[in-house]
Amino acid sequence: MADNKVEEEHLGRSTPYRASCSVWGIAAILFAATPALCAKSHADMTDAGPAKPPLPAIETLQLEPASLTLSNIRDGRQVLVWGLSADGRKFDLTDSAEWKSESPCVTVAKDHYVYPAAAGDGVVSVTAAGKEAKLSVKVAGADDAKVRFVRDVEPVLAQVGCNAGTCHGAAKGKNGFKLSLRGYDPEFDYAVLVQELQGRRVNRVKPEMSLMLLKPTGAVPHEGKTLFHPGSRAYQIIYQWIKEGANYEPDPSHARPDKLEVLPADVKLDLPGRTQQLVVIAHYPDGTTRDVTREAILSSNSIEVAKITGNRITGLRRGEAAILIRYEGNYGAVNVSVMGDRSGYVFAPMPEYNYIDKHVNAKLAKQQVLPSDECTDDEFLRRVTLDLTGIIPTAAQARAFAEDKAPSQEKRHKLVEQLLGGSEYVAFWSNRWADLLQCNSKTLGDKGVWLFREWIRQSVATNKPYDQFVRELIVAQGNERNNPAVNYYRTLRDTGKITEDVSQTFLGVRFNCNKCHDHPFERWTQDQYYEFGAFFARVSFKGGQRPGEEVVYTNYNGGEVVHPRNGKVMTALVPYGQEPDLEHSRTRQEAFATWLTSDKNPLFARSYVNRLWSYFYGRGIIDPVDDIRASNPPVNPELLDALTQDFIDHHFDAQYLVRTIVHSRTYQLSVKPNQWNEDDKINFSHAIPRRLSAEQLRDAVAIATGTREEAQGLPAGMRSVYMADGLVEDDFLKLFGRPKRETACECERTSNVSLAHALNLVNGPIINNAVNAPDSAITKLITAEKDNRKVIEEIYLAVLSRLPTDAEVAAMDLGNGPQRLEIAQDLNWALLNSPAFLFNR
Numbered sequence: 017m018a019d020n021k022v023e024e025e026h027l028g029r030s031t032p033y034r035a036s037c038s039v040w041g042i043a044a045i046l047f048a049a050t051p052a053l054c055a056k057s058h059a060d061m062t063d064a065g066p067a068k069p070p071l072p073a074i075e076t077l078q079l080e081p082a083s084l085t086l087s088n089i090r091d092g093r094q095v096l097v098w099g100l101s102a103d104g105r106k107f108d109l110t111d112s113a114e115w116k117s118e119s120p121c122v123t124v125a126k127d128h129y130v131y132p133a134a135a136g137d138g139v140v141s142v143t144a145a146g147k148e149a150k151l152s153v154k155v156a157g158a159d160d161a162k163v164r165f166v167r168d169v170e171p172v173l174a175q176v177g178c179n180a181g182t183c184h185g186a187a188k189g190k191n192g193f194k195l196s197l198r199g200y201d202p203e204f205d206y207a208v209l210v211q212e213l214q215g216r217r218v219n220r221v222k223p224e225m226s227l228m229l230l231k232p233t234g235a236v237p238h239e240g241k242t243l244f245h246p247g248s249r250a251y252q253i254i255y256q257w258i259k260e261g262a263n264y265e266p267d268p269s270h271a272r273p274d275k276l277e278v279l280p281a282d283v284k285l286d287l288p289g290r291t292q293q294l295v296v297i298a299h300y301p302d303g304t305t306r307d308v309t310r311e312a313i314l315s316s317n318s319i320e321v322a323k324i325t326g327n328r329i330t331g332l333r334r335g336e337a338a339i340l341i342r343y344e345g346n347y348g349a350v351n352v353s354v355m356g357d358r359s360g361y362v363f364a365p366m367p368e369y370n371y372i373d374k375h376v377n378a379k380l381a382k383q384q385v386l387p388s389d390e391c392t393d394d395e396f397l398r399r400v401t402l403d404l405t406g407i408i409p410t411a412a413q414a415r416a417f418a419e420d421k422a423p424s425q426e427k428r429h430k431l432v433e434q435l436l437g438g439s440e441y442v443a444f445w446s447n448r449w450a451d452l453l454q455c456n457s458k459t460l461g462d463k464g465v466w467l468f469r470e471w472i473r474q475s476v477a478t479n480k481p482y483d484q485f486v487r488e489l490i491v492a493q494g495n496e497r498n499n500p501a502v503n504y505y506r507t508l509r510d511t512g513k514i515t516e517d518v519s520q521t522f523l524g525v526r527f528n529c530n531k532c533h534d535h536p537f538e539r540w541t542q543d544q545y546y547e548f549g550a551f552f553a554r555v556s557f558k559g560g561q562r563p564g565e566e567v568v569y570t571n572y573n574g575g576e577v578v579h580p581r582n583g584k585v586m587t588a589l590v591p592y593g594q595e596p597d598l599e600h601s602r603t604r605q606e607a608f609a610t611w612l613t614s615d616k617n618p619l620f621a622r623s624y625v626n627r628l629w630s631y632f633y634g635r636g637i638i639d640p641v642d643d644i645r646a647s648n649p650p651v652n653p654e655l656l657d658a659l660t661q662d663f664i665d666h667h668f669d670a671q672y673l674v675r676t677i678v679h680s681r682t683y684q685l686s687v688k689p690n691q692w693n694e695d696d697k698i699n700f701s702h703a704i705p706r707r708l709s710a711e712q713l714r715d716a717v718a719i720a721t722g723t724r725e726e727a728q729g730l731p732a733g734m735r736s737v738y739m740a741d742g743l744v745e746d747d748f749l750k751l752f753g754r755p756k757r758e759t760a761c762e763c764e765r766t767s768n769v770s771l772a773h774a775l776n777l778v779n780g781p782i783i784n785n786a787v788n789a790p791d792s793a794i795t796k797l798i799t800a801e802k803d804n805r806k807v808i809e810e811i812y813l814a815v816l817s818r819l820p821t822d823a824e825v826a827a828m829d830l831g832n833g834p835q836r837l838e839i840a841q842d843l844n845w846a847l848l849n850s851p852a853f854l855f856n857r
Contacts, residue, residue, distance in 0.1 A: 065323070065332050066289035071107055074099035074145035078106070080279055080295075083152040084130060086122075088161040092129035093307045094295050096279060099145050108292045111328075113144040121155045129307075132158040163257040165206055165264055166271035170199040171311040171344055172250045176232065176243040179205070181536065183240055191239060199344065200534035200542065201581075202271075206264050223258035249310060273298035273308075276348040278341055283352040285322075285331040292329045294350065296341055312343040317648075322352045334695060336383070340537070340647040347538055347646040358384045361692055366390075369425075371662070372680035375655035376700050386692035388685045388702035394418060394818035395686070395857060396428055400678055401817075402708070402856045403632055404435040406444030406737055408716045411793075411813035418819060432678055436671055437479065446473040447711065447737040448631070451765060452521055453489070454507045456742035456757040461564065464496045464503050469740035471500035482624055482668035483613035486522055490609035495560045495567045502568040505555055511577060515549040517760040522612060524623030524644035538645040540591060542581070550577040550588035551608040570603045593617060615664045619644060625659045625673065626650075627762070632677050634704045635697075642762055651698045687857040705855040707767045710752035711736035712856075714782065717848060720815045721786040722793025748782050769854075777849050787845045794844050798837045804830040807840060815847040 078098040086093065097113040098106045115124040119138030123131050130140060132155040140151040163169065170179075178195060179185040185197040195205050209228065210218050219226040229251060230236045232243035244250040265271045277297040285292060296312040299305050314324045318337035323330050329339060334356030341348040365377040366387040380387055391399065397417045401409045409417070420427045435441055449472045457465045475485050492501035508514045512531065519527040527548065530540045554575035560567045577586045588604050589595060593616065596607035612620055623644055630636040637656045638644050650656045659673070666672045677683055685702050693701035708716060714736045718725040724733040728744050736749065742757025752773065753766035777783055786792065793814065801807050808828050812820040820828075828843060830836050847853055 065330060066287075068289045068291070069287045071099065071145065072101045072105070074107070074109070074147055075102050076100045077109070077142065077144060077147045077149035079142065079149050079151055083154070085154045085156060086130070086132040086158075087156050087304070089132060089158050090161050090163075091306060092125065092131045094129050094293075094309055095142075095151060096293060096295060097142055097144055097149070099147070105286065107290070109144040110293045111291070113142050116141045116143075119153070121158070122153045134158050162260055163253055164271060165257065165262075166202045166268050167265065168253055169257050170202055170205065171308065172253050173205075174199050174344070175311045175313060176250055177240075178232070178243070187532070197533040198342075198536055202265075202268065210262055218258055218262045220258060220262055223255050226254075226258050228254055228258070270300060270302045272344045273300050273346050275299040276308075276312075276341060276343060276346045277305075278348050278350050281350065283329060283339070283350055285329075285352065285354045288331045288333050288354055288356060290331050290354075292352075294327045294329065294339065294341075296327070296343060296348075298343060298346070308343050312341055314342075315340050316352075321354055336651070336698065338647070338649050342537065342647075345534060345539065345541075349647050349649045351649060353383060355384055358692075361386070366681045366685070369679055369681045369684075370676060371658055372655065372677065372682050375652060375658055376680075376682045378654065379652045379699055380693075380701055383696075383699060384692070385696050385699055385701045386690055387682075388688055388690055388693060390681065390684050391686045391703065392818075393424055393427070396684055397431065398817040399703070399856055400428075400432060400683075401435060402712060403678070404432070404444070404674070405438070405440035406447070406709070406712050406715065407440060407735070408719055409817050410719060411810055414813040414817040428684070429679065432675060436675060437477075442473060442477045443735060443737045446476045449476065450740065450742070451755055451757055452760065452762075453504055454517075454742070454757045454760065455503070455740060456507070458743055458758070459507045459509070460496075460503050462741070463564075464506065465740045467496050467500040468503035471503075479669065479671045482663075482670055483615075483620075484668075486620075487609045487613045490518070490612060491603070491606050493569055493603075495565050497565075505568045506557070506566060509557070511549050511552050511555070514552040514555065515545065518552075518612075519548065520642045520760045522623065523619040524626065524638070524642050525619065526643055526645075537647050543579070543586070544589075544591040546577045546579050546586040547589035548591060550586045551604045553577045553588075554604060570605070621663050621668065622656065622660045625663050626656060628670070628673060629659065629677065630762075632683060633700055634706045639698075640762065642760070652700075703857065705851070705857050707769055707855055709765065709767065710749040710754040711739075713752055713854070714748060716853070717782055717786050720848060720853070721789065721844065722796070722814070723786045723789045723791070748776065748780070751776055777854070783845065783848050787841050787848070794840055795837065798840055804832075804836075808843070811840065811844050811847065815844065816850075816852050 078100055080096040080098060084093050084095065097109045099109045100106055110128070113128070115128055117124050117138065117140050119136070121132065121134040121136035122138035122140055123133050124140060125131060130151070130153060135155050135158055138153045138155060140153060142149045142151055173179050173195065177183055179197060179199050181197055184190050184193050184195040186194070188194065194208065196202070199205060213227070217227040223229070227236070231238040232240070233246055233251065234242040277299060279295040279297070280292070283292045294309065294314065295307065296309045297305050298308045309327050312327075314327060316322050316324045316337050316339055318335065321332055321335035321337040322339070323332060324339055329352055331352070331354035334354050337352045339350045339352055341350070361384050363381045363384070364386060365381065366373060368374050368377065377387070394414065394417070397409055397414060401407065417427065417431065422430075446469065450469055453468070453472065455465055455468050455472070460468060488501045489504045492499055492505060494502055496503055496506070505514065508517055516526075516528040516531075519525045525540070527540060527545055529535045529538070530542050530545045532542065534541045554571045556569055556571035556575065558567050558569065559565065578584065579586055588598065588608075590608070590611055593611065596611040598604060598607045601607035601610070611617065615621065623641075626636045626638050626644070627641045630639070630641045637650045637652055638648060662676065663669075663673050682700050685700075687703040687705055689696075689702050696702070697704065714725060714727075725735065726732050727734060727736045727739055728746050729741070730738055742755060746754070753768070755764035758764070787794070789795070794811070797807055797810055801810070805825055807830060808825055809819055812818060812824070830839050
C-alpha cells in the first residue's frame with residue numbers, strides 16, 4: 017500500500033498514512049471541522065473584565081431583608097437594594113444607593129452597614145435610581161458587647177488567612193508558630209496565642225504592642241507581609257479582645273453557628289459586567305443571628321464565568337458558576353447564572369418522554385438554552401449499545417435496525433429491552449463494579465480475584481437490589497469461597513482505607529480530607545472521621561483451614577479507633593441522621609449497613625443515582641460524582657431529587673433506573689449543538705461525545721474487523737471486560753486508561769486524548785493487525801461480494817453502525833483490480849481512526 021504524508025487536522029500534525037487517494041475523500045468528509053463554539057467579540061472587554069452594562073429604567077425599589085432587628089452596639093447589618101424594572105427584572109443597586117437615618121436610635125456607617133445607637137424603633141431612607149424605599153429597624157438593645165475569642169477573633173484569623181494551610185495552619189506551622197487549620201481546634205489556638213512565647217503575642221497592658229497586631233500590620237518583620245492596617249475592622253476586633261483581657265469563651269458550644277443563610281439565595285445576571293452583592297447571615301444554636309459577610313470567605317468555582325471580590329459578584333461571560341461561602345465550619349453555595357445577550361431566543365421545549373425531560377426542560381428554559389434535535393436511529397443504536405453493553409453493534413444488527421420500519425420510539429424501546437440484562441450487559445456492568453470495588457490480585461491473589469468477580473457478575477445478572485448488594489459487602493464475614501463478598505474488606509484491609517473508600521463509594525463523600533483536621537471545604541470534622549471508622553475497627557483477618565486461605569471476622573476482644581489528637585477511644589457514630597442501633601445488632605458493621613442502605617439516608621441513593629447518570633452523559637448532575645458537598649452543588653437539583661426518589665420508590669432497582677434514563681428524550685438528543693446551546697456543557701441540552709474506554713475500544717476494533725481478540729489471561733475471542741484482574745499488564749489497555757483498581761475514585765479510569773493515543777491508533781498493532789488479518793471480515797467480504805457499493809456499505813455498518821451517504825460512496829472507488837482489497841482495507845483503517853468511531857456520539 018502506498019504511504020502518503022498527509023497533513024491531518026484531527027491529529028494536529030503531519031503523519032505518514034497508509035491510504036489511497038480515494039480514502040482521503042472520505043477522510044475529508046469524516047474529519048470536516050465542526051462550527052467554532054461561541055466566537056464572540058471582545059471589543060467591550062477591559063483589562064478588569066467586561067464593561068458594566070447600562071441599567072434599564074427602574075420602576076420601584078425593594079429591600080432585602082425588608083426590616084432589621086439589632087441586638088447590641090456591634091450588631092451591624094447590611095441590606096441589599098433591588099431595583100425592579102417594568103418587566104419585573106431585578107438589579108442590584110446596593111453600591112449606588114444613598115442611606116440616611118431618620119431616627120436617633122439608628123446610624124449608618126460609611127460602608128452602609130446599619131448599627132444601633134439606642135433602644136427603640138427607627139427608619140432608614142434608601143434612595144437609588146431616583147426612587148426611594150424605607151427600611152424599618154427595631155433596636156432591641158444598644159449595649160456594648162464583649163469581644164469573644166471563638167465567636168469574634170477566630171473568624172478574623174480565618175478571613176485574613178492566618179490559619180490557612182499555606183500559613184500557620186500548615187501541618188508544621190510557619191516559623192515555629194502553628195494554629196489549627198481554619199480554626200478547627202479553638203482551644204489549641206487560644207493556648208498558643210495567649211500562653212506561648214512568654215505571652216508576647218498578647219499584651220493585655222498595651223494591646224497595641226501585642227505580636228498578634230504588630231506582625232500582621234507589618235510593624236515588625238512578618239513573612240506573611242501586611243494583612244491588615246491599624247484602625248481596620250480586623251485590627252479593632254483583636255485589639256478590643258486583648259484590651260478586655262484576652263479571655264476564652266465562657267460557653268464555646270454556642271460560639272459557632274450551625275447554619276448559614278445567604279441573600280440572595282440564587283443570582284441571575286442578565287449580562288456580563290453586571291454585579292451582585294451577597295449578604296451572609298450566621299444562625300447560632302441559641303437562636304441568635306448576625307451578619308458575618310465581612311468575615312466570611314467567598315470563592316467562585318468558575319472564575320471564567322463569575323469572579324468574586326469581597327462580597328461582590330461580577331459576571332464575566334455567559335455560563336454558570338457557584339459561589340462557595342465558608343464561615344467557621346459552615347458552608348453554603350449560591351448558584352450564579354450569567355445570561356448574556358439572548359436577543360432572538362425563543363424557548364421550544366423538547367417532547368417529554370418521562371419526568372427526566374420535564375426537569376431538564378425547566379432548567380433549559382431558566383438558562384435560555386434550546387435543546388438539540390433528536391439523534392437519528394443509527395446514532396441511538398450505536399450510543400445505547402455502547403452504553404448498555406460496552407460493545408458496538410455488528411454490521412448485521414445495524415442493517416436490521418436501519419431496515420426495521422416500525423416507529424422509531426417503538427424499535428428503540430424494543431432494542432433497550434433486548435440489551436438490558438443480557439450477557440453482554442452483565443459483563444460490561446460487572447467490569448464497572450470490579451473497578452469501584454478494586455478487584456485486583458495484588459491484595460486478593462489470583463483465586464480471590466476470580467471469586468470476587470464472579471460474585472459481582474452474579475449480582476449484576478440477577479439485578480440484585482442496590483441496597484442489598486451494598487449491605488452484603490458491608491456485613492460480609494467468612495472466607496473467599498463461602499462468601500466472596502469478604503474480598504471487599506480483604507482489598508481495603510486498613511480501618512482508615514475502609515472508612516475513606518466506603519464513604520466515597522457509597523455516599524459520594526471524600527472523608528480522607530478530614531483525617532488530619534476538619535474538612536477544609538465541608539462540614540465534616542476530624543472527630544467524625546474516627547467515629548465513622550470505629551464501625552470497622554473490629555474487622556479482622558486470620559488464616560483459614562486451607563493453605564493461603566484468609567478469613568474475615570469480627571474481633572469482639574478488641575479493636576477500637578483512637579483519636580490521634582487526644583488519645584480518646586472513639587465511639588462508633590455516623591456523621592448525620594439517626595444513630596444506628598448498636599445494642600440490637602450482631603456487629604457494628606451490621607448496624608452501620610442498616611443506616612447506610614436505609615431509604616432515609618439522604619446520600620446513599622442520591623450518590624448512586626448521580627454516579628449512574630454520569631455513565632450515560634459524561635458528567636454527573638453533581639460532578640465529580642464522588643465529591644458530594646455543599647460547595648459542589650448539583651446543576652439540576654430538582655432532577656437529581658426526582659431520580660433519587662424514583663430509585664427508592666422502585667426498591668433500588670438499577671435496571672429500572674437505567675431503562676428510565678435511556679428512554680428519556682434527554683438521552684436521545686443529538687450530539688450536534690444549535691445556536692442556543694453550543695456553549696452548554698453542563699445542562700444536558702445535547703449529547704457530549706465520550707471517548708470509548710480502553711476495553712470498549714479494543715472490543716470495538718475486533719467487532720468492526722471481524723477478528724478474534726486476544727486478551728491476556730483469556731481464551732482467544734473473549735472480550736477485554738472479562739479480565740478480572742486490574743493489574744493485568746497490557747500496553748494498549750494501560751495507555752487508554754484501564755485502571756489498576758487501587759483507589760475508589762472514578763478518576764482512576766481516564767478517557768483523555770493525547771498525541772500518544774493518536775500515534776498508537778495510527779501506527780500501533782491493534783488496528784493495523786486487525787485490518788490486515790488474513791481471516792478478517794474485510795478479506796471475506798471482498799471475496800464474496802462483487803458489488804463495490806455493498807462492500808462500502810458493509811464496512812460503514814461494521815465500523816460506524818450506519819450506511820454511508822451518497823457523497824461518501826461517490827468519494828470511494830474500490831475498482832475491480834488486484835488493489836480492491838487494499839483500498840477496502842484503507843477505508844476500514846481510515847474509519848477506525850475517525851472521531852466517529854473513537855467516540856460514543
